[in-house]
């Protein structure tokens with residue numbers, strides 16, 4: 001309780017300060033921020049202020065963390081939570097930044113006790129213990145333009161939302177009233193993507209989402225925020241459940 005009280009008091013102080021003078025210039029170089037209507041930018045700034053102050057940003061493999069990096073990553077992560085009240089990804093304590101893609105282990109359950117561990121190149125990774133690891137080179141590239149349908153920060157922070165209620169299983173903290181529609185829609189859309197991926201048919205959603213329900217939710221989140229008009233047209237049910245969950249309607253930003 002004392003911790004919560006102190007935290008709230010610290011946040012109030014931070015919010016009263018407003019954002020540093022140097023931030024608007026950084027934000028103007030983020031295409032996803034420029035796209036937001038003025039009302040959403042106003043909502044984003046205080047959330048971003050708290051996010052940047054409370055997370056620790058750590059450079060690895062020789063990367064020196066700059067304000068531009070913190071503000072850019074923070075802005076993208078906070079776009080996901082514009083519809084949530086008083087939420088700042090509290091479980092994420094550390095954002096590790098690497099200069100470019102990195103090698104990481106991937107564990108595959110083979111059933112029973114058997115596990116296959118493989119090492120491969122990754123652009124990002126979300127961990128259960130409040131850690132997110134991201135390739136700065138890829139983020140820089142992605143903030144140049146919107147509408148490509150992919151966004152590394154959206155993807156990894158969607159995984160963090162997914163883990164709020166336990167395992168990374170593609171089911172985040174969905175309100176009770178939405179749960180059965182969420183399950184039906186997600187299962188149907190996941191099957192549809194798996195089928196398309198099996199037959200190598202091109203799809204709006206990246207085939208990577210066919211790897212698991214968890215990856216499907218992260219990939220669908222990327223598309224929802226980055227190609228919302230196309231998603232609303234081609235996957236109206238999926239768009240509708242994501243819109244209810246995130247309490248946002250990003251297709252409007254593009255009109």
Ligand SMILES: [Zn+2]
Pocket residue numbers: 155159214215218
């Ligand atoms: Zn993923």
